[in-house]
Amino acid sequence: MMAASRLPEIVAPAGNLEKLKMAVRFGADAVYFGGGGFNLRAQADNFTPDEIAKAVEFCAGHGARTVFLVNSFLHEAEIPAAREYIASIQRFPFDAVMVSDPGMLLLLRECGVTAAVHLSTQMSTLNHLAIRFWRGAGVSRIVLARETSLEEIRMIRDHCDAEIEVFVHGALCISYSGRCLLSRYLSGRDANRGDCSHPCRWHYTLVEEKRPGSHLEIAQYNPVASPGGRSVAGTEILSSKDLCLIGRIPDYVSAGVTAFKIEGRMKSLYYAAGTARVYRDAVRLAGTDEFTRRLPFWKEELDLVSHRPYTEDLFNEFGSGGFRDLPMVQKALFLGYAVSAGNGRTAGVKAFNPIRRGETVECIYPIEGDIRDATLHVERIVDGDGLDREMARPGETCRITFDRDVLAHGIFRRRLVDGTDR
Ligand code: SF4
Structure with missing residues (x-):
């Protein structure tokens, strides 16, 4: 070390x-x-x-x-x-x-x-x-x-x-890192002034000159064969x-x-x-x-x-270059984090996505030598008015009781199946 x-x-x-x-x-x-x-x-x-x-x-x-x-x-x-x-x-x-x-x-x-x-x-x-x-x-x-x-x-x-x-x-x-005019030309937003609209990530199809309404799909990847990949059609040929x-x-x-x-x-x-x-x-x-x-x-x-x-291989420096046919990958959904803890199994949790009573979530913590991440069961959700709830909605901070102790600053997430949430 x-x-x-x-x-x-x-x-x-x-x-x-x-x-x-x-x-x-x-x-x-x-x-x-x-x-x-x-x-x-x-x-x-x-x-x-x-x-x-x-x-x-x-x-x-x-x-x-x-x-x-x-x-x-x-x-x-x-x-x-x-x-x-x-x-x-x-x-x-x-x-x-x-x-x-x-x-x-x-x-x-x-x-x-x-x-x-x-x-x-x-x-x-x-x-x-x-x-x-x-x-x-x-x-x-x-x-x-x-x-x-x-x-x-x-x-x-x-x-x-x-x-x-x-x-x-x-x-x-x-x-070359951001030195690009694509966004300025296609959306009027200048990447060199901090306003890139990311047209290199847009999904492109093929259109024949005399058939303007007819978009022909370019099959760059197969969503079915892409675990955790977003189900989108088209191609991100510039991405x-x-x-x-x-x-x-x-x-x-x-x-x-x-x-x-x-x-x-x-x-x-x-x-x-x-x-x-x-x-x-x-x-x-x-x-x-x-x-x-x-x-x-x-x-x-x-x-x-x-x-x-x-x-890890921008220039095939390590011999692992080449394109893999996968779109954007999302395998977990960020649910929220513990804004206050220290009361055993109960913590104040700020939700960024819905957190439901009865579900199982993962909690990650800072790594201080040991990895302390845990899987927790949501037992009770109480809102700011002291009322029991079935769900904490995005933007709300609720008191949530889990089946085991939760530490300060834990970040909660839910694993997704095939890139989708239930
Ligand atoms: S359009 Fe894409 S390549 Fe161009 S600056 Fe924006 S992110 Fe970079």
Whole structure:
């Protein structure tokens, strides 16, 4: 096992304050999030100033670092607004700010922001000379292009001691990380300004020029033969697989990676917490025999968050390239989490999907050495008015009594059969 001080960080996505807290509780060493502007997720629940203050305070109290995103590309006319925006967030003691645009880096320094600067993957940094350039410009950490191979990371490490961060999990683009005009052309929403409508994930059919209403199905995959796959017709011919480097963690740790980043600010609280706990545990155990023993568990856990078919092999580096004919995979439904516990078998549970009296659910916890996950039976549901209920509905917080003790911050889920819920 590596010495604790040298463990690479797990940097988790925080689409809102609730997700941020759970990602940290489940093992994230750092979280990245954006405010009201100039970050590459226009559709995320971006943080208000009040939420930013709470996020910074929570992270400081839990030993986690904050990375604040100002990573959109600046158009000329936006410079005054960017200056104002920076002035409005300058008071927050972030550990780092993330930029893509060198102009934004200059503005941050001009405005007196002293936090460390991380460079986004959007700058497609692939070699140690580019890293040397960015370090000279005051950048302390470089998030490498996803297109950097493991061998290239080793070569970069041979040439420089800069902090390097790599994406370890989550969605990929069919273009160089987000540098894509597909969304802008097809829906008027610009991926380079944080507003991608993901047309590469849309389902496409074939239409013959003289028969405009007649859509011919392209049989890319067979839903019947796809356990856990969504039953959809058509094809996602432009859609990439999702990245999942869990089995390669020891290689990346020994290559000298400083931090592993998980993609997905738009994804669920369950995703943020579940992926953070798996990768935190895997990095902790890298280089030990226990890594190999626990790998099947981590793989199963990552299979239980919604995802497209996984790949660890962007460039057929490990000889496992090729396309598998599976659509989006969803094998578990996120039900909710324990907002309060400590009363034995009863906990306050915030529901995100219906939780029914009499059903059996799974509960996952942060991994602190042992895996404490449990299967629980829902015995009683009491709403905020003290009334017994058959079901906790999405958005409600109810007192739920299980057949065994439940711990604080447990996340509940239900396994799906063939991608469907009952
Ligand atoms: S359309 Fe697809 S490939 Fe293009 S930026 Fe969006 S997610 Fe990436």
